[in-house]
Structure formats: structure tokens, C-alpha cells
Amino acid sequence: MSTLHRSEKSQTTSNRKGLHPRNLHKQGYDFPTLVKSYPPLAPYVNTNAHGNLSIEFADPLAVKALNAALLKQHYGIADWDIPEGALCPPIPGRADYIHYVAELLGFGKRKITMLDIGTGANGIYPLLACRIYGWQCVGSDINTQSLENVASIIANNPSLKDRFKLRTQHDKNHIFDGIIQAGEFFDVSVCNPPFHASQDDALKGSQRKLNNLSRNRGEQKNTSSMLNFGGLEAELWCNGGERLFLKKLIKESQMFWAQCRWFTSLVSKNENVKPAKKLISKLGAVDIREIEMTQGNKITRILAWTFISDPETDLGPPKS
Incomplete structure (x- = not known):
């Protein structure tokens, strides 16, 4: 097996001007069209201080209505909903994550299979992957109530039934074990790790975001108990936060090196990238990529790694 490593000079892909070129939302939101497609959005749409139609992004109900409208208008997903308090993803x-993963895999070469670790109550990554690229997807989660909600979304969209399957992780100490089955192969796994170490940290982080939103609008709001975009336990926080979760994810990925071509994860905190890449390299990955995504003023990264030089022919064990 090749010992080529790219961790020291990681390939960084970025669209400096913002969202991915194929992202349907790179020009902003057409609120009149969205309201026409999804009327429940209408009460949340108002003219902002700049004279443009918008919503109050600090209001989780407004964000949820916007998501439902976007999914219906652009991706043909009807009746998307999440329980109160669940993570409501932008x-x-x-969509950017899915587009960059598609570039990583190459377009149209063959049928793609994707595993979503911690799909949550929203199931957003498989939903987008199924609709944008027609991939076959499996979503896993430790929370059975979250999976039940995603199952209802799939039931409301029959065309997803044969493309999007759900699996329960019964052991909180495992990630891939108990989910990837014997003889099964995925082209890619995706993950949006919980990045806080506790509920208190999650609340503080959300409060900072909401206070920034309020300051930008010249408003004063009590945000002390609000979670921006929602978020349940295991969606936003875990013991050790993002760094420890990534460590567990990376270590366990080596156990399933021959059953997944590319392992990937979002990394929210830049200081967690270097130790993660160091561990990946130590475990014998032959290719490591850092893919930068820019969304407004926010920069996030996808970390991707593989233990397989050639997924069709190279089945030698990874270097220990």
C-alpha cells in the first residue's frame, strides 16, 4: 500500500467568494417564490433595515420555516419538520458539504453510497445527497426519537424510500461499529460532530451568536436561554467536545478502513485540525485533504482521509 501522505501540504479547496459554485443558494433567497411554494413561511418574512426581504435568523421557528420552504422549492422535499429543540441546520x-464531497469522489463515475454519522432529527445530509446527486444513503444516530422523525420525512416523500435508510447506534462508545455491516462498502462517510463539551458551553456559544446578530441590527434582546438553530444533546455537545469526538471518529475509522473509501468530517474549530491530521497520518492514511468552505464571514473545514490508494485494487492493510 502506498505510503504517500498529503498531511504536510494538505490540499485546500475553497471558494473565496462564498458558497460553492453549484450551490443553488449562492445568490441568496428569493422570498416571494419561497412563500408561494411554502405559505407557512409568510408570517416570518419582513423588510429589514436595508430594505430587503428577510427573516429573523435568531428566531428558530423562522429558520425552520425557511428550511422547509427551501427544501420544498429547490429539492422537492415535502413536509420537512423537526421536533421542538432539535438542531435546525442552515x-x-x-449543501456545500455535499457539493465538496461530490468533487472529492468525482462526478458520475458510478453509483455512490454515503454514510451519515449522527444524522439527527433533520436528516439533512442524506436528504440533500439523494436529491442533488441521486446517491444511496444511510443515516445513523444514537437517538431513536431523532430517527423516528427522519423516518416520517422519508415516509412523506416516497421517492426517498429506496435511497435513504436509517440505522440505530446502540452503543454510545462506538461510531462505525454496529452501523457498518459485514461485507458492506461506502464511498464516503460524512459527519457534523458535536462541537461543545457541555450544554453550558453550547448555550454560551449560542448566546454570543445571537448577541452579534442583535448588535448588527441595532437591537437589544435577551438571548440568555436561546439556542441558535436549536440543538439537542448529542447534536451540539459531548464529553470532550469536538476534539475528543474527532479522535474517536478517526481511531475507529481505521478499523473499517476497507469498507469506506473516504472518511470525512466537519471541523468547526481551527485549532482541532492539526492534531486530527497528525493522528490520521499516524494511523496510516494514504491521503489527507483539508477542504475549506466559506459562508459569509464564517470559515469551516471538511477533513477527509482514506486508507485506500486505489479503491478498486488496493486492499492491503493500513500502516499501524
Whole structure:
């Protein structure tokens, strides 16, 4: 097996001007069209201080309505909903992850299979992957109530039934074990790790975001108990936060090196990238990529690694 490493000079792909060129949302939101497609969005749409139509992004109900409208208008997904308090993901950023993963895999070469670790109650990555690229997807989660909600979304969209399957992780100490089955192969795994170490940290982080939103609008709001975009336990926080979760994810990925071509994960905190890449290299990955995504003023990264030089022919064990 090749010992080529790219960790020291990681390939960084970025669209400096913002969202990925193929992202349907790179020109912003057409609110009149969205309201026409999804009327429940209408009460949340108002003219902002700049004279443009917008919503209050600090209001989780407004964000949820916008998501439902975007998914219906652009991706043909009807009746998308999440339980109160569940993570409500911004669609443009989630679509970017799927577009960059598609570039990593190459376009149209063969049928692609994707595993989503911690799909949550929203199921957003498989939903987008199924609709944008027609991939076959499996979503896993430890929370059965979250999976039940995603199952209802799939049931409301029959065309997803044969493309999007769900699996329960019964052991909180495992990630891939108990999910990837014997003889099974995935082209890619995706993951949006919980990045806080506790509920208190999650609340503080959300409060900072909401206070920034309020300051930008010249407003004063009590945001002390609000979670921006929602988020349940295991969606936003875990013991050790993002760094420890990534460590577990990377270590366990080596156990399933021959059953997944590319392992990937979002990395929210830049200081977690270097130790993660160091561990990946130590475990014998033959290719490591750092893919930068820019969304407004926010920069996030996809970390991708593989233990397989040639997924069709190279089945030698990874270097220990």
C-alpha cells in the first residue's frame, strides 16, 4: 500500500467568494417564490433595515420555516419538520458539504453510497445527497426519537424510500461499529460532530451568536436561554467536545478502513485540525485533504482521509 501522505501540504479547496459554485443558494433567497411554494413561511418574512426581504435568523421557528420552504422549492422535499429543540441546520452550508464531497469522489463515475454519522432529527445530509446527486444513503444516530422523525420525512416523500435508510447506534462508545455491516462498502462517510463539551458551553456559544446578530441590527434582546438553530444533546455537545469526538471518529475509522473509501468530517474549530491530521497520518492514511468552505464571514473545514490508494485494487492493510 502506498505510503504517500498529503498531511504536510494538505490540499485546500475553497471558494473565496462564498458558497460553492453549484450551490443553488449562492445568490441568496428569493422570498416571494419561497412563500408561494411554502405559505407557512409568510408570517416570518419582513423588510429589514436595508430594505430587503428577510427573516429573523435568531428566531428558530423562522429558520425552520425557511428550511422547509427551501427544501420544498429547490429539492422537492415535502413536509420537512423537526421536533421542538432539535438542531435546525442552515441549508446552504449543508449543501456545500455535499457539493465538496461530490468533487472529492468525482462526478458520475458510478453509483455512490454515503454514510451519515449522527444524522439527527433533520436528516439533512442524506436528504440533500439523494436529491442533488441521486446517491444511496444511510443515516445513523444514537437517538431513536431523532430517527423516528427522519423516518416520517422519508415516509412523506416516497421517492426517498429506496435511497435513504436509517440505522440505530446502540452503543454510545462506538461510531462505525454496529452501523457498518459485514461485507458492506461506502464511498464516503460524512459527519457534523458535536462541537461543545457541555450544554453550558453550547448555550454560551449560542448566546454570543445571537448577541452579534442583535448588535448588527441595532437591537437589544435577551438571548440568555436561546439556542441558535436549536440543538439537542448529542447534536451540539459531548464529553470532550469536538476534539475528543474527532479522535474517536478517526481511531475507529481505521478499523473499517476497507469498507469506506473516504472518511470525512466537519471541523468547526481551527485549532482541532492539526492534531486530527497528525493522528490520521499516524494511523496510516494514504491521503489527507483539508477542504475549506466559506459562508459569509464564517470559515469551516471538511477533513477527509482514506486508507485506500486505489479503491478498486488496493486492499492491503493500513500502516499501524
